[in-house]
Amino acid sequence: MRRSGFAPKARVLDEDEIRRAITRIAHEILERNKGPDGVLLVGLHTRGVPLAHRIAAAIAAVEGVAPAVGSVDIAFYRDDVQSAPRVPTGPTEVPVAVDDATVVLVDDVLYTGRSARAAMDAICDFGRPRAIQLAVLVDRGHRELPIRADYVGKNLPSSRDETVRVRLGEVDETDAVEIGTSPDQVSGSVEAAT
Amino acid sequence: MTRSLLSIDDLGREGIETVLALTREFRDVSSRPIPKVPALRGKTIANCFFEDSTRTRISFEIAAKRLSADTITFTQKGSSLSKGESLRDTVRTLCAMGVNALVCRHEASGAPARIAQWVDVPVINAGDGAHEHPTQALLDVATVADHRGDLGGLRTLIVGDIAHSRVARSNVLAFSAMGAQVTVCGPATLLPPGGESWPAEVTTDLDAALEKADIIYLLRMQKERIEADPVFGSIKEYVQMYGLTAERAARLDPDVLVMHPGPMNRGIEIASEAADLPASLVEEQVANGVAVRMAVLYLALGGTP
Incomplete structure (x- = not known):
C-alpha cells in the first residue's frame, strides 16, 4: 500500500463524524426509496465495501431488516491508462438479482467520477437494475464525467494537488478522513480511487 | 518494454501467483449473465498458429473475446507462408497493420522467442516444438x-x-x-x-x-x-x-x-x-484454460494505451 508519501494537513472527519454521516446516509436511502425493500448496496473495493456494510447495519438498526450487500471490483472496467494491469483487490459478488433492484453504489471518495462510471458498467453486466444511485463518504469535486452522488457524507472542496485519505477500521487501524499532500500520488485518494 | 510470455521462467513464483489470482476473477466473469469485461476493448490480438491446434486456438480466441479484444486467426494453410514469405516478414506485416499482441504456436522450438525479437508487441507462446507450452x-x-x-x-x-x-x-x-x-x-x-x-x-x-x-x-x-x-x-x-x-x-x-x-x-x-x-x-483443466488465457492476455495488454 502506498502510504509513505502522504503528509496530512487537516482531519476532515473523525470517528464520530464518520458514524453520524453513515447514519444520515442510511436514513436518506430509506427516505428516498420508501424503505429497504428492493435496495441492494454494492461497495467498491477496497473501502466502499466496509462502508456498504456499515450503511446496511445502520438501516437494519432502524428498520429491523438489512438490505443485501454486494461488492464490485472495477479493475477490468477502468478506462484510464496505467503502467501495469491492475489486479482486482477483492471479489465481485452480487448476492441477489440485479434485475429490478435499486442498486446503491458505495465508495469512499468521489473525485473524477471514473470509478463510478466503471462500477455502473460492471453492475449492468449483471442485469438491468430499476435504478442505480451513488453514496460516497466524501465528495471532493473535480468531476470529469456527468456524474453526481445521491448521498454524500461530506462535501470537501479540494485542489487537484491535494490527496484525500480515508481510513476505516475494517481495513486500516482507525476511522478518519484527512486531506493532505502526497507528491508521488496522481489519483484522487490514497489507494487510487479515481 | 513488452510483456511477452515465452517460458514459465519469465514468470517465476510471484508471476504464477498473479496469474492464479486473475484466473479466479476471470472464472467468475465467465459465470456471469454477460461473461465479458471491457478490459481489452480496442486491442487486436492475432492468433498465429503455424502448427495445427484446435483446443488451444479456440481457448485463446474465447479468452480474447471475453476481454472485448478483436481477434484475427492465422493458420499456416492458405497463408502467404505457403507462397514462400518468411516468418519474419509475415509477423512484421501483421504488426504493421496494428496488431497489439501475437499468440504463437509453432513446430520449431524457440520460434516465439525469435518472433519476439522481431516485433515490438507482446508475444504469447502457445506451444513451440519440444520447448514449452x-x-x-x-x-x-x-x-x-x-x-x-x-x-x-x-x-x-x-x-x-x-x-x-x-x-x-x-x-x-x-x-x-x-x-x-x-x-x-x-x-x-x-x-x-x-x-x-x-x-x-x-x-x-x-x-x-x-x-x-x-x-x-x-x-x-x-x-x-x-x-x-x-x-x-x-x-x-x-x-x-x-x-x-x-x-x-x-x-x-x-x-x-x-x-x-x-x-x-x-x-x-x-x-x-x-x-x-x-x-x-x-475436464476441469479444459474449463480453466479460458480463464488462464484471459489472465495471460490481460497481463500482456491490460492498462496499456
Missing part, C-alpha cells in the same frame, strides 16, 4: 490449486514421452516453482538428454513412482513414436510398462489427482477407466 502449465497449476490450495510439497509425477513434450517442460518448471516435488517418468529412450539438470527427479520405474505420487500427469503419447522406438516397437508393450491402465488406476489412493493435457489417447497412456475416475481433472 506455458499456458498449459498455468492452467494445470490453477486446476491443482483449486483442489489442494498450496502446491508446496505435492509429489507430482509426469509420465510419458518427456523428451519431446513441451507440456512436460513447462509443467516441470511451473510445479517446481510453486514448491511441488516433481518426478518425470518414461522409457529411457524418451527421457530428455540433460534431464539431470531439470528441477525434477528422473525415473524409468512407473510402478515404484506411482506408490508415492499425489498427482499423476499423463502426457499424450504419439503412436508413431512408440512404433519407431527400438525398445518397444509395439503399443501393447508401452501400455504394459507406462500406461495408466485400469489395474494401476485401481491401486491408486482415492485422493490422487489424475491429469492429462488432452487430447487423450484412451487405451494408450490412459485407460478409459482412469480417465473417467472421479479424481480425474481432465
Whole structure:
C-alpha cells in the first residue's frame, strides 16, 4: 500500500463524524426509496465495501431488516491508462438479482467520477437494475464525467494537488478522513480511487 | 518494454501467483449473465498458429473475446507462408497493420522467442516444438490449486514421452516453482538428454513412482513414436510398462489427482477407466484454460494505451 508519501494537513472527519454521516446516509436511502425493500448496496473495493456494510447495519438498526450487500471490483472496467494491469483487490459478488433492484453504489471518495462510471458498467453486466444511485463518504469535486452522488457524507472542496485519505477500521487501524499532500500520488485518494 | 510470455521462467513464483489470482476473477466473469469485461476493448490480438491446434486456438480466441479484444486467426494453410514469405516478414506485416499482441504456436522450438525479437508487441507462446507450452502449465497449476490450495510439497509425477513434450517442460518448471516435488517418468529412450539438470527427479520405474505420487500427469503419447522406438516397437508393450491402465488406476489412493493435457489417447497412456475416475481433472483443466488465457492476455495488454 502506498502510504509513505502522504503528509496530512487537516482531519476532515473523525470517528464520530464518520458514524453520524453513515447514519444520515442510511436514513436518506430509506427516505428516498420508501424503505429497504428492493435496495441492494454494492461497495467498491477496497473501502466502499466496509462502508456498504456499515450503511446496511445502520438501516437494519432502524428498520429491523438489512438490505443485501454486494461488492464490485472495477479493475477490468477502468478506462484510464496505467503502467501495469491492475489486479482486482477483492471479489465481485452480487448476492441477489440485479434485475429490478435499486442498486446503491458505495465508495469512499468521489473525485473524477471514473470509478463510478466503471462500477455502473460492471453492475449492468449483471442485469438491468430499476435504478442505480451513488453514496460516497466524501465528495471532493473535480468531476470529469456527468456524474453526481445521491448521498454524500461530506462535501470537501479540494485542489487537484491535494490527496484525500480515508481510513476505516475494517481495513486500516482507525476511522478518519484527512486531506493532505502526497507528491508521488496522481489519483484522487490514497489507494487510487479515481 | 513488452510483456511477452515465452517460458514459465519469465514468470517465476510471484508471476504464477498473479496469474492464479486473475484466473479466479476471470472464472467468475465467465459465470456471469454477460461473461465479458471491457478490459481489452480496442486491442487486436492475432492468433498465429503455424502448427495445427484446435483446443488451444479456440481457448485463446474465447479468452480474447471475453476481454472485448478483436481477434484475427492465422493458420499456416492458405497463408502467404505457403507462397514462400518468411516468418519474419509475415509477423512484421501483421504488426504493421496494428496488431497489439501475437499468440504463437509453432513446430520449431524457440520460434516465439525469435518472433519476439522481431516485433515490438507482446508475444504469447502457445506451444513451440519440444520447448514449452506455458499456458498449459498455468492452467494445470490453477486446476491443482483449486483442489489442494498450496502446491508446496505435492509429489507430482509426469509420465510419458518427456523428451519431446513441451507440456512436460513447462509443467516441470511451473510445479517446481510453486514448491511441488516433481518426478518425470518414461522409457529411457524418451527421457530428455540433460534431464539431470531439470528441477525434477528422473525415473524409468512407473510402478515404484506411482506408490508415492499425489498427482499423476499423463502426457499424450504419439503412436508413431512408440512404433519407431527400438525398445518397444509395439503399443501393447508401452501400455504394459507406462500406461495408466485400469489395474494401476485401481491401486491408486482415492485422493490422487489424475491429469492429462488432452487430447487423450484412451487405451494408450490412459485407460478409459482412469480417465473417467472421479479424481480425474481432465475436464476441469479444459474449463480453466479460458480463464488462464484471459489472465495471460490481460497481463500482456491490460492498462496499456
